[in-house]
Amino acid sequence: MSRRAPGRGLAIGVIQIITIICQVLTEDPRFAEPIPNVTVALGRDASLPCVVEHLGTYKVAWIHIDRQMILTIHRHVITRLARFSVSHDNAMTWLLHVSQVQQEDRGYYMCQVNTNPMISQVGYLQVVVPPNILDSDSTQSAVAVRENQNTSLVCRADGFPAPKIMWRREDGQPISVDRRKKVTVYEGEQLSLQRISRTEMGAYLCIATNAVPPSVSKRIIVDVEFSPMIWxxxxxxxxxxxxxxxxxxxxxxxxxxxxxxxxxxxxxxxxxxxxxxxxxxxxxxxxxxxxxxxxxxxxxxxxxxxxxxxxxxxxxxxxxxIPMPSTSPKATEMKSNANKESARRANQTRAPTRSPGTERPSVLRAQLDRAPERDAQQVYRPPHLHSVSGGRQLRCWRQPFLVVILLVHMDLIV
Known part of the structure; x- marks a missing residue:
């Protein structure tokens, strides 16, 4: 019995190993991770991964649920749309490729394994669309309205998600809303302008945005018509x-x-x-x-x-x-030498009459020295027989006096 024990134990071990290998080889397929939701802009390329473990001899298929259309089975493309393809990068990952994505490609995609019962998982492909202004449903590019009349501007756009419409004035001026308030930006598809004035004339920009670049805009010229005014x-x-x-x-x-x-x-x-x-x-x-x-x-x-x-x-x-101004003569400064001349003459006539021991010449000099001041002040004085303010009067007084002295002297000689 002791000799059979080692052989029996080895056999049991081999059997266990074979059982484990068989279990591994015969384990059913399962998904290693979920299919992520993918967002892609219109016209771009997208890929959806499906990771399957223990696939074995089973096959993977891709189906577009919304259109109920089988796209691929294993490595073969079933759909006739050339934009769809499939790749198998390793033993577990199967990639569904969609090139130049269109809006109809949006929806749920199923990755299916043909086990019994079938196993599958679903992912979502989101196709976002930049905004696009619908010219046919919007106000034309130029509008004319009479002053103090009402008008409305309409701007509609499509895209995914639905775009938001904003209005601005091209010159940056505020927009009058209901004539009660002014705003820099107005939101809404329709902009109503009540009793429009000439100051509201100009270009209005309709801007559509939905967080998918690029945003788009439309320029609408509003002409306010009125008759001429002059200032x-x-x-x-x-x-x-x-x-x-x-x-x-x-x-x-x-x-x-x-x-x-x-x-x-x-x-x-x-x-x-x-x-x-x-x-x-x-x-x-x-x-x-x-x-x-x-x-x-x-x-x-x-x-x-x-x-x-x-x-x-x-x-x-x-x-x-306006009459031309007449040319006025230039003012010239006239300096009169009359006072200086009278003072000079008084000094000349004062010298011969000066005699020692008398104070009269000093008095005459003082009076003559003040004469120019009197002339400057334009003081009028009546003539006086004993006035010595001028040399001419002094000479007239002295000449008869000298004649008398001469006659007396001659009588004494005779």
Missing amino acids: VPNQLVGAPAGTDVTVDCHTEAHPRAISYWVYDNVMVLPTKKYAINTEENSYRAHMKLTVRNLQGADFGNYRCISKNSLGETEGSIRLYE
């Missing part, structure tokens, strides 16, 4: 003859107006005499007329006229002559 900054303008002068008018009109100048019932045309310049900005225009080298015939009434299909208006400017 004259200065209705009365003056200028001297021989100079140049410029008069101007501001106009507003839509559709675009025809603007021109009229003087003496004649249209003013650009010449050497007249220079005409018009600066336009949207529905506004600034008209300027320059008249060169003004002459008498150039003064009068000038009219700026603006007209379009809805009406006509005009402004009037009166151009008058």
